[in-house]
Amino acid sequence: MSEFLHLLAPLDLGFTTLKNRVLMGSMHTGLEEAGDWNRVAAFYAERAAGGVGLIITGGMAPNKEGAVLPGAAGLFSDKDIENHRVVTDRVHGAGGKIAMQILHAGRYAYSPDCVAPSAIKSPISMFAPKELDAAGIEKQISDMVISATRAQKAGYDGVEIMGSEGYFLNQFLVTRTNKRTDEWGGSYENRMRLPVEVVRRVRAAVGPDFIVIYRLSLIDLVPEGSTWQEVVQLAKAIENAGATILNSGIGWHEARIPTIATSVPRRAFAWVTKRLMGEVSIPLITSNRINTPQVAESVLAEGCADMVSMARPFLADPQFVAKAASGNADAIAPCIACNQACLDHTFAMKLTTCLVNPRACYETELVYTPTDNPKNIAIIGAGPAGLSTAIVAAERGHNVTLFDGANELGGQLNLAKQVPGKEEFFDLVDWYQHQVNALGITQKLGKFATADDLADFDEVVVATGVSPRDPEIEGQDNANVLSYIEVLQGAKVGKTVAIIGAGGIGFDVAEFLVTGDSPTVDLQAWKREWGIADPAEFRGGLSPDGPQPDKPEREVTLLQRKQQKLGKTLGKTTGWIHRAALNMKDVTMVAGVNYERITDEGLWVSDGEARENMRLIQADTVVLCAGQVPERSLADVLEKRGIKCHVIGGADVASELDAKRAINQGSRLAARL
Ligand code: NAP
Numbered sequence: 282m283s284e285f286l287h288l289l290a291p292l293d294l295g296f297t298t299l300k301n302r303v304l305m306g307s308m309h310t311g312l313e314e315a316g317d318w319n320r321v322a323a324f325y326a327e328r329a330a331g332g333v334g335l336i337i338t339g340g341m342a343p344n345k346e347g348a349v350l351p352g353a354a355g356l357f358s359d360k361d362i363e364n365h366r367v368v369t370d371r372v373h374g375a376g377g378k379i380a381m382q383i384l385h386a387g388r389y390a391y392s393p394d395c396v397a398p399s400a401i402k403s404p405i406s407m408f409a410p411k412e413l414d415a416a417g418i419e420k421q422i423s424d425m426v427i428s429a430t431r432a433q434k435a436g437y438d439g440v441e442i443m444g445s446e447g448y449f450l451n452q453f454l455v456t457r458t459n460k461r462t463d464e465w466g467g468s469y470e471n472r473m474r475l476p477v478e479v480v481r482r483v484r485a486a487v488g489p490d491f492i493v494i495y496r497l498s499l500i501d502l503v504p505e506g507s508t509w510q511e512v513v514q515l516a517k518a519i520e521n522a523g524a525t526i527l528n529s530g531i532g533w534h535e536a537r538i539p540t541i542a543t544s545v546p547r548r549a550f551a552w553v554t555k556r557l558m559g560e561v562s563i564p565l566i567t568s569n570r571i572n573t574p575q576v577a578e579s580v581l582a583e584g585c586a587d588m589v590s591m592a593r594p595f596l597a598d599p600q601f602v603a604k605a606a607s608g609n610a611d612a613i614a615p616c617i618a619c620n621q622a623c624l625d626h627t628f629a630m631k632l633t634t635c636l637v638n639p640r641a642c643y644e645t646e647l648v649y650t651p652t653d654n655p656k657n658i659a660i661i662g663a664g665p666a667g668l669s670t671a672i673v674a675a676e677r678g679h680n681v682t683l684f685d686g687a688n689e690l691g692g693q694l695n696l697a698k699q700v701p702g703k704e705e706f707f708d709l710v711d712w713y714q715h716q717v718n719a720l721g722i723t724q725k726l727g728k729f730a731t732a733d734d735l736a737d738f739d740e741v742v743v744a745t746g747v748s749p750r751d752p753e754i755e756g757q758d759n760a761n762v763l764s765y766i767e768v769l770q771g772a773k774v775g776k777t778v779a780i781i782g783a784g785g786i787g788f789d790v791a792e793f794l795v796t797g798d799s800p801t802v803d804l805q806a807w808k809r810e811w812g813i814a815d816p817a818e819f820r821g822g823l824s825p826d827g828p829q830p831d832k833p834e835r836e837v838t839l840l841q842r843k844q845q846k847l848g849k850t851l852g853k854t855t856g857w858i859h860r861a862a863l864n865m866k867d868v869t870m871v872a873g874v875n876y877e878r879i880t881d882e883g884l885w886v887s888d889g890e891a892r893e894n895m896r897l898i899q900a901d902t903v904v905l906c907a908g909q910v911p912e913r914s915l916a917d918v919l920e921k922r923g924i925k926c927h928v929i930g931g932a933d934v935a936s937e938l939d940a941k942r943a944i945n946q947g948s949r950l951a952a953r954l
């Protein structure tokens with residue numbers, strides 16, 4: 282019997298049945314805007330073939346003024362309907378179901394034409410919206426209804442109306458953004474009129490046998506957000522207006538509380554959906570930081586929801602459901618919630634993909650075909666670059682031998698997993714280990730490969746990674762100086778610390794040193810740290826006491842030489858979280874210094890080219906996080922001996938190296954070998 286009985290149970294909607302309780306949540310990939318509809322279809326069809334119960338597309342604009350940014354995809358014409366038909370046909374052909382999300386961005390639209398209930402600029406946008414008049418509101422409703430009917434014509438099984446996350450419909454609900462005095466503002470009945478009217482008119486237009494999901498903000502996490510009573514009132518009204526299913530929205534985009542980042546505990550908001558269970562009779566979907574079938578199953582088994590939404594996990598592994606259903610859950614590539622290749626790409630106007638799975642959104646281009654010429658391949662280095670090469674090459678039918686000087690797989694991932702808030706890296710390393718075993722890859726661990734070991738292989742891949750950069754600071758050999766590797770491996774660190782270098786690793790080390798028990802694995806502690814309360818007690822789910830972090834374990838100063846804000850190179854969607862977390866722990870951030878020397882008292886620094894303001898930053902321990910250089914000693918020896926090799930990952934280029942680039946490079950090399 283499957284261990285995922287609740288997850289795999291069908292969901293009968295009356296006029297149609299979903300084959301299981303798994304929803305692939307809406308994600309903006311950028312594929313639709315790129316205009317290659319075969320590629321869009323390949324992306325969704327691969328997920329449909331992997332067994333997901335219902336797919337929701339990325340948000341489609343109902344009109345130009347509601348588009349998240351100029352040029353965003355929508356269903357504006359008959360030609361658009363034909364394009365979307367390519368997608369729905371392929372998904373249905375693969376045995377799946379797909380609904381189209383209608384997303385009106387309101388004041389979040391990145392355009393001077395954006396519209397909203399009131400002319401109040403959002404803190405995350407540079408454009409002030411125009412206040413809609415009554416005719417303008419009617420037009421928005423009508424455009425959303427037309428979108429739904431076009432979606433039906435394009436063959437979609439339903440629509441999801443985006444009513445949460447601080448978008449247009451959500452903006453009508455709360456006085457923070459709705460200051461109107463007409464029938465669309467003022468009392469709560471008036472403020473909720475628009476979402477209810479949209480659902481009612483969409484239902485009237487599409488008839489009874491079409492899925493209409495409404496995504497409702499259950500906890501706004503912004504000041505003046507909805508009360509729980511208002512949430513329940515709206516949910517009931519949306520049900521009465523004809524919705525088939527309610528999906529959970531968590532937090533507005535402008536909220537200063539993380540809701541999906543890797544430091545958010547797993548299933549952190551399932552309790553909020555559970556509160557709504559029993560208030561309505563249509564199915565409820567819960568969402569956010571659910572990334573394994575075990576977690577999804579527990580959420581359903583505990584009665585938190587009728588269905589589970591997972592979005593990014595379907596970038597990491599399109600076969601998520603199929604693998605869970607076939608008793609092969611350990612083979613599911615985990616989404617580590619890093620945002621590095623998905624959301625960060627979206628904000629950089631790049632196509633979405635996945636750090637763990639570079640094939641995501643590249644299904645037609647990066648194809649792992651079985652080889653008809655199996656080779657003996659040696660890979661030296663079992664970090665992300667080497668592991669991804671090994672796995673893809675072995676999947677294709679090559680005989681792979683993996684060498685590493687350490688006794689375990691994972692390389693730098695084993696350092697990352699020590700950082701509080703990065704516990705997902707444990708699962709990533711475990712997954713690599715599982716795949717390496719399952720694919721029969723020969724593992725030569727605890728052994729530094731020599732040129733002699735490699736002479737007889739058909740292909741040699743050097744993935745030896747990086748070494749810490751030598752910052753050449755006077756006194757760096759003192760007993761009170763440690764490298765980031767020593768710190769993350771558990772070396773004893775004093776109570777006052779100066780960290781040299783504020784890149785991703787400097788930030789990670791600071792977090793490691795100021796945090797005691799990780800709040801990421803303790804939901805109550807995490808909610809307290811960020812000031813999250815029960816929305817039934819406090820409007821918007823914000824605690825009146827604000828964030829209440831635990832006391833820092835140490836007094837830390839984080840330094841860099843550049844005269845710019847610290848953390849500028851961190852991920853777009855996660856950098857603010859790292860900065861906020863360190864600020865909460867009173868970490869002092871100092872930019873624009875020269876490192877003069879290290880003494881027993883600590884670190885001496887000065888300012889500017891004139892080296893003024895010489896001063897001591899008192900520190901029991903100084904930690905070096907000054908970047909990294911390629912570890913190429915083996916590659917150099919091989920070159921001298923005339924043994925051809927491929928050099929990848931940090932051994933190739935150390936600057937701005939991250940697991941995303943390493944895995945991408947390794948996978949693409951293995952696809953060609
Ligand atoms: P990094 O991001 O390049 O940062 C290196 C730091 O060292 C900078 O603050 C730099 O600032 C300083 N530095 C450079 N040369 C120095 C020198 N000679 N003496 C003293 N300081 C020097 O590298 P990293 O922190 O080692 O991280 C490595 C890679 O891992 C990065 O690409 C990073 O993106 C990735 N990573 C990412 C995350 C994440 O959360 N996404 C976490 C960890 C690591 P100044 O030159 O201004 O002093």
Ligand code: SF4
Nearest residue numbers: 616617619620635636
């Ligand atoms: Fe998950 Fe990171 Fe992949 Fe995005 S890039 S899907 S967050 S693993």
